[in-house]
Amino acid sequence: xxxxxxxxxxxxxxxxxxxxxxxxxxxxxxxxxxxxxxxxxxxxxxxxxxxxxxxxxxxxxxxxxxxxxxxxxxxxxxxxxxxxxxxxxxxxxxxxxxxxxxxxxxxxxxxxxxxxxxxxxxxxxxxxxxxxxxxxxxxxxxxxxxxxxxxxxxxxxxxxxxxxxxxxxxxxxxxxxxxxxx
Amino acid sequence: xxxxxxxxxxxxxxxxxxxxxxxxxxxxxxxxxxxxxxxxxxxxxxxxxxxxxxxxxxxxxxxxxxxxxxxxxxxxxxxxxxxxxxxxxxxxxxxxxxxxxxxxxxxxxxxxxxxxxxxxxxxxxxxxxxxxxxxxxxxxxxxxxxxxxxxxxxxxxxxxxxxxxxxxxxxxxxxxxxxxxx
Numbered sequence: 191x192x193x194x195x196x197x198x199x200x201x202x203x204x205x206x207x208x209x210x211x212x213x214x215x216x217x218x219x220x221x222x223x224x225x226x227x228x229x230x231x232x233x234x235x236x237x238x239x240x241x242x243x244x245x246x247x248x249x250x251x252x253x254x255x256x257x258x259x260x261x262x263x264x265x266x267x268x269x270x271x272x273x274x275x276x277x278x279x280x281x282x283x284x285x286x287x288x289x290x291x292x293x294x295x296x297x298x299x300x301x302x303x304x305x306x307x308x309x310x311x312x313x314x315x316x317x318x319x320x321x322x323x324x325x326x327x328x329x330x331x332x333x334x335x336x337x338x339x340x341x342x343x344x345x346x347x348x349x350x351x352x353x354x355x356x357x358x359x360x361x362x363x364x365x366x367x368x369x370x371x372x
Numbered sequence: 373x374x375x376x377x378x379x380x381x382x383x384x385x386x387x388x389x390x391x392x393x394x395x396x397x398x399x400x401x402x403x404x405x406x407x408x409x410x411x412x413x414x415x416x417x418x419x420x421x422x423x424x425x426x427x428x429x430x431x432x433x434x435x436x437x438x439x440x441x442x443x444x445x446x447x448x449x450x451x452x453x454x455x456x457x458x459x460x461x462x463x464x465x466x467x468x469x470x471x472x473x474x475x476x477x478x479x480x481x482x483x484x485x486x487x488x489x490x491x492x493x494x495x496x497x498x499x500x501x502x503x504x505x506x507x508x509x510x511x512x513x514x515x516x517x518x519x520x521x522x523x524x525x526x527x528x529x530x531x532x533x534x535x536x537x538x539x540x541x542x543x544x545x546x547x548x549x550x551x552x553x554x
Contacts, residue, residue, distance in 0.1 A: 238495070238497040238498060239495060239497075239498070240489070240493075241486050289529070289533075293475075293478060293529065296475060296478065296479055297478055297479060297481075297482035298482070299479075300479035300480070300482050300483045300486075301482045301483055301485065301486035302486075303483065304423050304482075304483035304484075304486045304487050305486050305487075305490065307422070308487065308490065308500075309498070311422075313420070313421060315420040315421075316420060316421070316491070316500075316501075316503050317501065318498075318500040318501075319498075319499065319500075321498050347471070347475065351471075351536070354533070354536045354537075354540060355536075355540045355543070357540075358536060358537045358539075358540035358541050359540050359541060359542075359543040359544065359545045360541075360545045361537070361541040362541065363541045363542045
């Protein structure tokens with residue numbers, strides 16, 4: 191496998207790892223206390239909304255996955271994989287894991303965006319009131335975390351395409367699912 | 373290109389097309405009228421929630437895209453593509469379009485699922501009340517549409533992987549982004 195592509199992959203994973211961690215921390219540490227009526231105060235945290243709890247968990251899990259993959263690159267540069275069979279086993283594993291984690295992270299981020307949009311706009315027909323006009327700073331921080339999430343999604347989509355490339359280019363262009371001789 | 377894979381692709385697209393249309397129709401035609409207080413009645417439709425409007429639009433667009441792709445298969449069986457360059461141009465276009473549409477459809481479905489979950493559970497800390505205990509039949513129909521959406525997502529993920537396979541297997545396994553001679 192080209193070591194140039196391996197370097198690009200490692201760099202993208204490191205970026206994704208950093209941005210995912212930043213996103214998870216931004217949501218998890220977000221908290222704002224406001225007075226509701228006279229002395230009654232209310233604190234907004236990410237635990238008020240299931241979608242934000244899921245976002246923290248999924249972002250953290252995706253970051254851990256990228257860290258594991260990064261450690262694989264370090265091992266990869268030291269030992270050479272001998273047979274094409276063992277290379278393909280690894281390539282299939284990476285390919286499937288990348289696909290699952292990328293789709294799950296993207297979907298969770300989109301669900302959190304939907305819940306946050308409802309918190310900004312409210313839903314008049316359902317009598318759900320706006321929340322963000324009161325907890326403005328809290329909502330801005332969640333917004334930044336969602337932006338981080340989408341940047342990480344883009345990086346992970348790119349990574350999952352690279353791992354698909356690394357797998358499929360070993361197959362024959364003329365016949366279905368036949369390995370090429372090296 | 374193997375005609376066996378082409379047939380599988382066409383079949384998957386036809387299934388995806390049908391299920392996407394079913395999902396869009398289930399949401400768009402869903403409507404339930406309930407008495408709120410005495411004679412005051414309220415009708416729930418998909419227009420009450422932005423996420424459901426987006427779901428109908430995206431499902432319909434994805435169905436139209438799959439219809440276009442299906443018509444391409446019919447043309448494909450009649451004319452032969454001569455050069456590898458024109459094949460690759462087509463393969464890159466399919467690959468990119470499939471990726472974009474699959475991710476957008478999956479994300480929209482997940483956003484609609486999040487909004488619907490909020491309608492079922494409410495959010496006590498935000499004082500958002502439950503809606504589905506009143507409009508039960510409406511919510512069950514939306515739930516079925518979301519299930520259709522996820523089945524369609526799975527089919528489209530499979531299709532986008534097939535189009536990645538059809539593209540990347542033309543590249544050389546040893547050097548980065550070098551075409552193989554046929």
